[in-house]
Amino acid sequence: MAKTPIRFSHNREEKAVFVDEGANLLDVLRRSIGDLTPKYGCGQGTCGACTVLVDGAPQLSCLTLAETVDGRAVDTVAGLSDGARLSALQRAFMDNFAAQCGYCTDGMLMSATALLKHNPRPTREEVVEAISGNLCRCTGYEAIINAILDASQGGARRTG
Amino acid sequence: MPIEVRTHATLAETARAFAASRGAHILGGGTVLMRAVNAADPSVATILRPADPVLRQIRTEGREIAIGAGVTMAEIIAHRELGFLAPVARLVGGPQVRTTATIGGNLFAAAPYGDVAGALLALGASVVTGEGRRMPLDDLFRPHAPRAFVATILVAPSRDFHFVKVSRVRPKGVSVMSIAANLPRPGGRLQDPRIVFNGMGARPMRAVAAERALSGQPLDAATIARAASLAAEGLAPEDDAIASAWYRREVAPVHLRRLLEGAA
Numbered sequence: 001m002a003k004t005p006i007r008f009s010h011n012r013e014e015k016a017v018f019v020d021e022g023a024n025l026l027d028v029l030r031r032s033i034g035d036l037t038p039k040y041g042c043g044q045g046t047c048g049a050c051t052v053l054v055d056g057a058p059q060l061s062c063l064t065l066a067e068t069v070d071g072r073a074v075d076t077v078a079g080l081s082d083g084a085r086l087s088a089l090q091r092a093f094m095d096n097f098a099a100q101c102g103y104c105t106d107g108m109l110m111s112a113t114a115l116l117k118h119n120p121r122p123t124r125e126e127v128v129e130a131i132s133g134n135l136c137r138c139t140g141y142e143a144i145i146n147a148i149l150d151a152s153q154g155g156a157r158r159t160g
Numbered sequence: 161m162p163i164e165v166r167t168h169a170t171l172a173e174t175a176r177a178f179a180a181s182r183g184a185h186i187l188g189g190g191t192v193l194m195r196a197v198n199a200a201d202p203s204v205a206t207i208l209r210p211a212d213p214v215l216r217q218i219r220t221e222g223r224e225i226a227i228g229a230g231v232t233m234a235e236i237i238a239h240r241e242l243g244f245l246a247p248v249a250r251l252v253g254g255p256q257v258r259t260t261a262t263i264g265g266n267l268f269a270a271a272p273y274g275d276v277a278g279a280l281l282a283l284g285a286s287v288v289t290g291e292g293r294r295m296p297l298d299d300l301f302r303p304h305a306p307r308a309f310v311a312t313i314l315v316a317p318s319r320d321f322h323f324v325k326v327s328r329v330r331p332k333g334v335s336v337m338s339i340a341a342n343l344p345r346p347g348g349r350l351q352d353p354r355i356v357f358n359g360m361g362a363r364p365m366r367a368v369a370a371e372r373a374l375s376g377q378p379l380d381a382a383t384i385a386r387a388a389s390l391a392a393e394g395l396a397p398e399d400d401a402i403a404s405a406w407y408r409r410e411v412a413p414v415h416l417r418r419l420l421e422g423a424a
């Protein structure tokens with residue numbers, strides 16, 4: 001099978017890899033780059049576990065043809081923490097018990113990161129909309145919504 | 161089976177490659193096509209990536225707005241002059257889907273996808289193919305219409321446009337059906353009303369019987385009741401994981417009545 005060379009920024013570090021034609025970005029991140037934070041849930045666009053940011057916007061890596069990120073910036077959960085120091089958003093997930101099995105968590109974190117970057121003070125409805133493409137099958141959404149609100153500017157969790 | 165990916169700089173090159181092989185598929189955002197690729201669907205032999213900048217442009221051309229087929233839902237929502245389409249684009253999938261899902265891909269997404277396609281059909285939109293041929297969307301959606309590489313969609317904004325999407329899961333959730341209607345009423349009477357159901361057939365379809373019942377009438381209770389009762393006539397809903405064909409037929413009149421009452 002023919003291979004295509006691509007270069008992109010992965011969590012602010014330049015990477016160059018050869019990709020199989022037709023390969024999706026999720027496979028390239030996990031198998032070629034070794035970043036296991038984006039998860040494979042369905043490969044069909046329904047679960048959101050594979051969510052990454054491409055040039056700052058949330059995108060499903062399982063439905064992204066790998067070569068379309070050539071020359072672009074891809075960000076994943078692996079780039080959120082500074083070594084062992086978790087980001088404020090990650091700490092808020094811990095404090096709010098927003099993960100049980102954790103399978104959806106990486107996708108949730110990236111959808112929340114995209115939201116908070118453009119909208120540092122989201123309403124509860126805006127948080128719900130931002131994670132509407134991410135399924136969680138065990139924690140339940142309330143804890144996740146509260147964590148994202150906690151991590152937002154203004155901080156205090158708003159229920160309602 | 162190995163897949164080949166080919167990128168072409170001009171519309172003409174993409175159009176030639178598309179015409180040359182039935183196994184060649186145009187890549188929009190890939191939210192439908194990549195599912196087939198991930199599932200190793202053997203009907204996808206070649207992926208064509210059209211790189212002509214025209215596909216990403218939004219321009220005003222007289223009364224119409226020309227939207228490149230590669231314009232995404234997120235871009236439609238953000239664009240000032242496409243405010244009339246924004247409420248439709250906002251209901252396509254979740255944010256991650258809207259980042260990449262294109263207006264061109266929506267024209268060819270299998271039912272019950274195609275909410276934006278239904279809206280465009282109701283608005284009387286046309287398409288321009290990669291070869292430069294212009295045709296009404298009605299022709300593109302005719303059964304057995306030849307396959308086409310769409311470069312641009314031309315649509316005139318309307319103040320008489322109404323849209324409703326019926327889904328079981330909110331805020332996201334695939335359509336049970338969506339209804340798009342353009343209901344101009346110069347002097348109080350409906351003139352050339354267009355009503356389109358998406359999810360009531362393989363492609364978005366016009367509810368011709370309901371349109372006829374509305375044409376030339378005021379939008380009053382009696383007219384609404386008559387049009388609603390004819391909602392599903394001539395349409396061909398199918399069973400799928402979201403709803404049965406029977407259910408779709410049963411509820412189509414209810415949702416059309418509500419849309420028309422909201423417009424009155």
Ligand SMILES: Cc1cc2nc3c(=O)[nH]c(=O)nc-3n(C[C@H](O)[C@H](O)[C@H](O)COP(=O)(O)OP(=O)(O)OC[C@H]3O[C@@H](n4cnc5c(N)ncnc54)[C@H](O)[C@@H]3O)c2cc1C
Nearest residue numbers: 045186188189190191192193253262264265268274275310
């Ligand atoms: C989780 C999820 C939720 C979704 N929800 C909705 C929804 O609510 N409503 C809805 O309408 N859709 C929905 N979709 C389907 C899809 O995302 C949209 O229909 C989208 O607009 C398709 O565009 P695309 O660019 O991703 O298409 P692609 O996958 O790139 O292409 C789709 C088809 O169109 C063809 N094609 C693409 N561009 C062209 C062109 N210019 N000329 C000719 N053929 C072309 C492709 O070859 C392919 O056959 C959903 C999808 C997912 C994964």
Ligand code: FES
Nearest residue numbers: 041042043048062
């Ligand atoms: S793995 Fe990508 S959406 Fe489920």
Ligand code: FES
Nearest residue numbers: 100102104136137
């Ligand atoms: S924590 Fe298990 S799926 Fe969300």
